[in-house]
Amino acid sequence: MGQNAATTAFAPWNDPDANPLIRFENVTKRFGDFTAVNNLNLTVYEREFFALLGASGCGKTTLLRMLAGFETPTSGHILLDGQHINGVPPNKRAVNMMFQSYALFPHLSVWDNIAFGLRRxxxxxxxxxxRVQEMLRLTQLEPFGRRKPHQLSGGQRQRVALARSLAKAPKLLLLDEPLAALDKKLRQETQFELMDIQEKTGTTFVIVTHDQEEAMTVASRVAVMNKGNLLQVATPGEIYEGPNSVYVADFIGEVNIIEGTAKIVGPDELAIQYSENAPPIHAKIETEGFSDGQSVSYAIRPEKIGVSLTQDDPRPNKVKGTVIDIAYLGSTSTYHVRLDCGQMFSAQMTNVRRIEHREITWEDTVWLSWSNSAGLVLVK
Known part of the structure; x- marks a missing residue:
C-alpha cells in the first residue's frame, strides 16, 4: 500500500473506529544505562506497509526486534491484534521476520527453502x-525452484527470503533493511515488487530502513525516529511537505533552512528577518501562536525555488547570490548558490534543454525566487 499505489480510501489511521493491528503503549527499552526506545506510543493498522525510518542507533531495529519477540520491553506493553505479546516467544507469534542477510539454507533448493517452515x-x-507453488508464482521464481541460493542473483535471493517469510501467511511481516545488499537500480525495482506483493497478500509489512527514499516509496505511513524517540508519524507526502521539526525537515530529502526572527505582517503572513543586509522572507502561514521577535526556522525545498539571471520572476521572495557549484543529475540540476549574506542555498531545476544550451553556469550572479506559500515556518 505504498504512497504511489495506495488509494485515497486507505487511511485507517484517520478512522476513529478502526482497531490497530499493532499497538505500542508507553514502551521503553534499556540496555544498561542506554535507552534505545524511550516511552514510545505507536499504532500500525492491518494491511499497512509501515516504515520505521531513522539514522543508525535511533532505536528502529530494537523496536522491530521487540515486535518479533527477540527483545522484551523494559516497561510498557505491546499488543498484536488486541493481545498482549510481551512474554510470548517468537515462535508463538503470528509474526515473521525477514533478516537483512536473508538467512537462506545454502544446501537446500529454493523450493525446499520456502517449504522448510511449512514442514514443521x-x-x-x-x-x-x-503453497510453495503459490509463493513461487507470487515472487516470480517459478523457473528457479530447483536452484540453490548460490545460483541466484541478489534480487532473486531476496525474493526467496520473502517467499519463505510469507509461506505461513503471518499476520505481520517484519523486514530489517531487506534491500540494503542490492545495488541502487535493483533496489528501486525491488521496492515496487515488494509493494505489489504486499498489496496482493494483504499482509501487514513493517520495514526498518535508514534510506529515506525507500521509506517514501513503499510506505503508507512513515515513523521518523531519533535517539529512541518518535518524532513524527505521517504519510510520506505529509512528512515531506509538512515536517513537524527542523530535524525531520532536514532528515527527509534536501532542504534549505534559515534561522531568523518573525514579524507578523498580516492575519496569515509572517516576515522573517534573517540578515541585516537582505529583505525579509515572506511566509503564508496561520500566524496564531506566533509573536513578533520570536526565533523561528524557515525550511524550503530546492525544487520550490526558481533560478534566474534576472529579477523578472514575479514571486514575492527574491534573494541574490553566486553559483558556486552545479550538480547535474540527468533530468534535473541542483544549483548551489552562496547568498550575498553568506548562506548557502540549493535550488533544483528540471533540465528541459540540452546541457550546452543552458544559460546559467558557475560563478554567475543569479536571483533565487519562490512564492510565500512554498516554505514552512518551524518553531525552534
Missing part, C-alpha cells in the same frame, strides 16, 4: 506443495 507444521504434503 501439521500441513499435509499436497498442501505444502500447493
Amino acid at each position: 507444521t501439521k500441513m499435509e504434503k499436497d498442501e505444502i506443495g500447493d
Whole structure:
C-alpha cells in the first residue's frame, strides 16, 4: 500500500473506529544505562506497509526486534491484534521476520527453502506443495525452484527470503533493511515488487530502513525516529511537505533552512528577518501562536525555488547570490548558490534543454525566487 499505489480510501489511521493491528503503549527499552526506545506510543493498522525510518542507533531495529519477540520491553506493553505479546516467544507469534542477510539454507533448493517452515507444521504434503507453488508464482521464481541460493542473483535471493517469510501467511511481516545488499537500480525495482506483493497478500509489512527514499516509496505511513524517540508519524507526502521539526525537515530529502526572527505582517503572513543586509522572507502561514521577535526556522525545498539571471520572476521572495557549484543529475540540476549574506542555498531545476544550451553556469550572479506559500515556518 505504498504512497504511489495506495488509494485515497486507505487511511485507517484517520478512522476513529478502526482497531490497530499493532499497538505500542508507553514502551521503553534499556540496555544498561542506554535507552534505545524511550516511552514510545505507536499504532500500525492491518494491511499497512509501515516504515520505521531513522539514522543508525535511533532505536528502529530494537523496536522491530521487540515486535518479533527477540527483545522484551523494559516497561510498557505491546499488543498484536488486541493481545498482549510481551512474554510470548517468537515462535508463538503470528509474526515473521525477514533478516537483512536473508538467512537462506545454502544446501537446500529454493523450493525446499520456502517449504522448510511449512514442514514443521501439521500441513499435509499436497498442501505444502500447493503453497510453495503459490509463493513461487507470487515472487516470480517459478523457473528457479530447483536452484540453490548460490545460483541466484541478489534480487532473486531476496525474493526467496520473502517467499519463505510469507509461506505461513503471518499476520505481520517484519523486514530489517531487506534491500540494503542490492545495488541502487535493483533496489528501486525491488521496492515496487515488494509493494505489489504486499498489496496482493494483504499482509501487514513493517520495514526498518535508514534510506529515506525507500521509506517514501513503499510506505503508507512513515515513523521518523531519533535517539529512541518518535518524532513524527505521517504519510510520506505529509512528512515531506509538512515536517513537524527542523530535524525531520532536514532528515527527509534536501532542504534549505534559515534561522531568523518573525514579524507578523498580516492575519496569515509572517516576515522573517534573517540578515541585516537582505529583505525579509515572506511566509503564508496561520500566524496564531506566533509573536513578533520570536526565533523561528524557515525550511524550503530546492525544487520550490526558481533560478534566474534576472529579477523578472514575479514571486514575492527574491534573494541574490553566486553559483558556486552545479550538480547535474540527468533530468534535473541542483544549483548551489552562496547568498550575498553568506548562506548557502540549493535550488533544483528540471533540465528541459540540452546541457550546452543552458544559460546559467558557475560563478554567475543569479536571483533565487519562490512564492510565500512554498516554505514552512518551524518553531525552534
